[in-house]
Amino acid sequence: MGHKLTKVYLYSVALLILGFIVSISSYSNVPVFADKSNVDKLTLNLPVSCTIDGGSSSTHTQSVINNQYYPNLGGAPTTFTMYCNDKDGFIVYARGASDGTEGNTNLVGTSGSNIATGVYDPDHIDTTTSSWSFKLGNTDGTVAISSGYNDNLFHTIPSTWTEIAKKQSGTVDSTTGSKITATYDAYISGTQASGTYTGQVKYVMFHPSSAVQPTTLAEAFKNAGKSKVPIVDPSTGETNYYYKMQDMSSSICNAANVFGTASDLEVVDTRDNSIYWVTKLKTDYMDDNVGQCWMTENLDLDFNTTKPDGSIAMRTFTSNDTNLTLYGSYGYDSNNGYTCSNTATTTNCTSSGEIISWTPERATIAPEDLSSTTWKNDNSNPYSYDRGNVEPDGYKDGHGKAGNYYNWTATIASNSSNSYTSGNATNSICPKGWRLPDTRTYEFSKLLYAYDITKDDKNTAGYADGSTSFNKMVSSPLYFVRSGYVNNGSLSNSAGSGDYWSSAVDSASFAFDQYFNSSSVRPAYSNSGSYGLSVRCLAE
Numbered sequence: 001m002g003h004k005l006t007k008v009y010l011y012s013v014a015l016l017i018l019g020f021i022v023s024i025s026s027y028s029n030v031p032v033f034a035d036k037s038n039v040d041k042l043t044l045n046l047p048v049s050c051t052i053d054g055g056s057s058s059t060h061t062q063s064v065i066n067n068q069y070y071p072n073l074g075g076a077p078t079t080f081t082m083y084c085n086d087k088d089g090f091i092v093y094a095r096g097a098s099d100g101t102e103g104n105t106n107l108v109g110t111s112g113s114n115i116a117t118g119v120y121d122p123d124h125i126d127t128t129t130s131s132w133s134f135k136l137g138n139t140d141g142t143v144a145i146s147s148g149y150n151d152n153l154f155h156t157i158p159s160t161w162t163e164i165a166k167k168q169s170g171t172v173d174s175t176t177g178s179k180i181t182a183t184y185d186a187y188i189s190g191t192q193a194s195g196t197y198t199g200q201v202k203y204v205m206f207h208p209s210s211a212v213q214p215t216t217l218a219e220a221f222k223n224a225g226k227s228k229v230p231i232v233d234p235s236t237g238e239t240n241y242y243y244k245m246q247d248m249s250s251s252i253c254n255a256a257n258v259f260g261t262a263s264d265l266e267v268v269d270t271r272d273n274s275i276y277w278v279t280k281l282k283t284d285y286m287d288d289n290v291g292q293c294w295m296t297e298n299l300d301l302d303f304n305t306t307k308p309d310g311s312i313a314m315r316t317f318t319s320n321d322t323n324l325t326l327y328g329s330y331g332y333d334s335n336n337g338y339t340c341s342n343t344a345t346t347t348n349c350t351s352s353g354e355i356i357s358w359t360p361e362r363a364t365i366a367p368e369d370l371s372s373t374t375w376k377n378d379n380s381n382p383y384s385y386d387r388g389n390v391e392p393d394g395y396k397d398g399h400g401k402a403g404n405y406y407n408w409t410a411t412i413a414s415n416s417s418n419s420y421t422s423g424n425a426t427n428s429i430c431p432k433g434w435r436l437p438d439t440r441t442y443e444f445s446k447l448l449y450a451y452d453i454t455k456d457d458k459n460t461a462g463y464a465d466g467s468t469s470f471n472k473m474v475s476s477p478l479y480f481v482r483s484g485y486v487n488n489g490s491l492s493n494s495a496g497s498g499d500y501w502s503s504a505v506d507s508a509s510f511a512f513d514q515y516f517n518s519s520s521v522r523p524a525y526s527n528s529g530s531y532g533l534s535v536r537c538l539a540e
Helices: 217-223 250-255 443-450 469-474
Strands: 005-014 023-028 040-045 050-053 059-065 068-070 078-084 090-096 107-109 131-138 162-167 178-188 195-206 229-232 239-244 265-269 274-282 291-295 304-306 312-314 338-340 356-358 384-386 404-406 485-487 490-492 497-505 510-517 521-528
Touching: 050 195, 059 068, 059 178, 078 090, 078 195, 131 162, 162 178, 217 250, 217 265, 217 274, 250 291, 274 443, 291 443, 443 497, 443 521, 469 510, 469 521, 497 521
Parallel strands: 005 195, 239 265
Antiparallel strands: 005 059, 023 040, 050 078, 068 178, 078 178, 090 162, 090 195, 107 195, 131 178, 229 239, 265 274, 274 291, 304 312, 338 356, 384 404, 485 490, 497 510, 510 521
């Protein structure tokens, strides 16, 4: 039997939507003498100039034979060159437009048969289904390929206008411009009818980049392809669905451009199925587009769990679920409760796929058991206290819970913190994808400054304001809690002060935390590592 011959023609069409402002001003000089003539002055101001050029290789034509995969149809990819002097940058969108129909993502065949868009999978080839897709590239680094298209893989053609690339800010050089490339592939099945197939992808450039659609934190998780998991509420028996804290990434946080309570999201910590409020918070008083993703609820993680028979078992935390990124540094070794999945590793878990594990040497102290005999003022060994479901600042839909109290050693996920005398702890009990705030880079200060609580974004002296700053600390969208602290087996100052550990070391026995009460806010306060304080994590 002879092979059927199939021709595939792919066309790329570059479009441009150009916006500009024309301002016309007229000036007249009033004559001083009757024999002086008037002079009209005309001014044209074109502040924005943007063009998109599809280059010379925008038509891809190739003859192919069935049962074959063609990763680069027509040879060289199309290079789109974009020129734009808008200081706010630009955005490039794409959508299928085959057969003159907007949103049509098929290759349309002359024989009446079509080839739908789809991604070729060499491990699971469906020999009965033909498909085609495209791949985007960046040739000069000045334009960022958008999330979901920047992995150098082929993707399906979007049926609606979809952001594929952007330049955030800055003036593009008017001589060379900025460039992205588009490459196409196709898999042709053995049953595909012979003939000519044509398809079209439209590219359009908008500006400025500040005109992006609002994206909440929940939408950022969804757009990143993350799935929700079912969690059964032990008190009601109802099943609800949540995104996982451990799925958080810098790209997800950066994609969210809605701040505060409007971006509130409940997520699950997969280590013990606890549900926490998180959101994106501003960290720049002057720029509403700068921020970080924070927990807006105190960490409530126990070091132990109760077995069905009532006995206590210690949890083992791993780099798959916990902020454990270093092994064999700053005391993180086998003497410290750490192991590496490669038992031969003695300096760091550096090989691809290796897993760091940490097992705390003691269980969390139960609410009724806190005493000077169970909690010792100790800078070296980990202590954790579970106060129970207490809300010192009142019910705020979960935001006001005290959570657990951790001494410095427990906070940095260590069984001995003696080696820390300066710098910052790298590991912590935060979930994977999250970490402790860093007072050395003023992360608490920048957060409080953005919400008009501290005087500046590097404030360490405190800002006393009993009526304004305090109320902002405990209210939306920050929801810090006056949970007090544990000292020498006693819980102190509950509903009086809030104390939150950072990653920064002050000395062998002291570390920095954020402290506040009704009259003072101190974003970088040195405290004894033996004290039990609260923990809030922010996304890495």
